[in-house]
Amino acid sequence: MKHPVLALLGLLAVASAPVAQAVEILRWERMPLAVPLKVGQERIVFIDRNVRVGVPAGVSERLRVQSAGGAAYLRASEPIEPTRLQLQDADTGALILLDIAAEPAKEGESALEPVRIVDGNSTAARYGVQPAGVDEAPVRAQDQAGARATRRETPVPVVLTRFAAQNLYAPLRTVEPLPGVMRVNLRRDLDLASLMPTLPVRATALASWRLEDQWVTAVRLTNGSSGWITLDPRVMQGDFLTATFQHEALGPRGTPEDTTVLYMVTRGRGLAQSLLPAIHRFDPAAHLPQPEAETKDGKKEARHAQ
Numbered sequence: 378m379k380h381p382v383l384a385l386l387g388l389l390a391v392a393s394a395p396v397a398q399a400v401e402i403l404r405w406e407r408m409p410l411a412v413p414l415k416v417g418q419e420r421i422v423f424i425d426r427n428v429r430v431g432v433p434a435g436v437s438e439r440l441r442v443q444s445a446g447g448a449a450y451l452r453a454s455e456p457i458e459p460t461r462l463q464l465q466d467a468d469t470g471a472l473i474l475l476d477i478a479a480e481p482a483k484e485g486e487s488a489l490e491p492v493r494i495v496d497g498n499s500t501a502a503r504y505g506v507q508p509a510g511v512d513e514a515p516v517r518a519q520d521q522a523g524a525r526a527t528r529r530e531t532p533v534p535v536v537l538t539r540f541a542a543q544n545l546y547a548p549l550r551t552v553e554p555l556p557g558v559m560r561v562n563l564r565r566d567l568d569l570a571s572l573m574p575t576l577p578v579r580a581t582a583l584a585s586w587r588l589e590d591q592w593v594t595a596v597r598l599t600n601g602s603s604g605w606i607t608l609d610p611r612v613m614q615g616d617f618l619t620a621t622f623q624h625e626a627l628g629p630r631g632t633p634e635d636t637t638v639l640y641m642v643t644r645g646r647g648l649a650q651s652l653l654p655a656i657h658r659f660d661p662a663a664h665l666p667q668p669e670a671e672t673k674d675g676k677k678e679a680r681h682a683q
Contacts, residue, residue: 399490404497405473409461412451412492414479419452421491424464424473427560431463431549440479453479463549468586470544471554534619534642537593541586541640542623545595561585561592561647569596571614571653577602578627583638585647591618593640594648600627600635608637616651618642 400423403410414420425447432442436457443450449464457479464473473494536555543552562585569580578598585594600606606627610620619642628634643651 401490401492403492403494405494406497409474409476410494412475412477413489414451414453414457414477415482415486415489416453416456416479418482418488419450420489422449422451422464422475423447423491423493424449425493427467428464428473429467429549431465433460433462436460440477451477456480465549465552466554468560469554469556469558470540470552472550472552533588533591534593537586537588537591537642538619538621538640540588541584541593541595542638544586545583545638546623555588558586558588561587563594563647564649567649569652572596573598573612574614575612576606578606580639582648587647590645592643592647594643596639596641596648598622598627598637598639600630603629605629608639613641614653615641616643618644 403412412420412422427447428444428449430442430444430449432440439453439455439457441450441452441454442462457477459476459478462475462477464475465471466473537558540553540555540558563582565582567582569582572580577600579601581597581599583595583597585592587593598608608622608625608627610622613620619640621640622637623639624634624637626634627637641648641651
């Protein structure tokens with residue numbers, strides 16, 4: 378009597394188990410990838426990297442786009458004519474192009490499966506799987522070592538500075554990919570008072586990237602005075618390889634020209650470790666006895682600094 382009961386429990390377990398959802402594999406080989414959409418249905422695109430999605434202004438009100446955790450979530454609220462989206466790697470600046478088009482869903486039609494985009498240049502990507510028995514860590518380490526050994530035609534500080542400037546000022550489609558670069562976490566409350574102590578300039582850290590053993594940090598500079606300031610890297614305090622200003626001067630406070638960006642390249646460590654210790658001004662008068670003052674009864678008593 379126990380065998381039929383066990384068999385029934387087994388069938389119930391199989392029936393209640395979640396069914397794996399199919400995923401469409403698309404190989405990126407520098408050709409735009411077609412990703413059709415259905416109105417009112419959300420479609421997930423897995424990229425396995427942090428991306429920024431560039432959406433044309435003409436469809437931004439009809440297409441909801443969200444990006445998180447290496448995936449892009451696309452949902453069309455109305456039909457959309459064939460349109461091209463740009464997915465940009467937030468770390469390297471590399472682009473992936475998607476051709477989308479949204480049509481109304483037909484009655485009884487199944488929902489579209491998620492999409493996974495893989496690199497079409499690798500053997501594993503051709504089949505959407507990792508070959509059995511292959512350890513990614515040694516291969517990745519060899520690739521990184523080979524990249525370091527490769528002689529660069531352009532010095533790393535120049536490459537990093539150009540990459541940072543493009544990320545801050547250029548449109549997504551014009552940012553040149555930079556293999557090996559990675560985004561670095563940066564404290565936004567970093568004290569930069571010692572960077573240009575002789576100038577009335579407020580400095581704020583914006584972003585930082587690393588390539589090999591060098592870092593580039595973008596810092597926003599804002600004029601706090603009413604006159605023009607000529608920017609000279611010789612007034613900077615710290616241990617830097619290079620310093621490049623987006624503009625050569627700052628306009629008076631409150632004008633469109635009162636703000637620019639400074640790109641600093643450091644070797645072996647980031648910006649926080651390359652700054653000089655902050656120097657606090659010392660006022661000797663604050664520590665000297667104050668002149669005597671008369672009290673109500675005519676007596677004098679000395680005032681001491683707190």
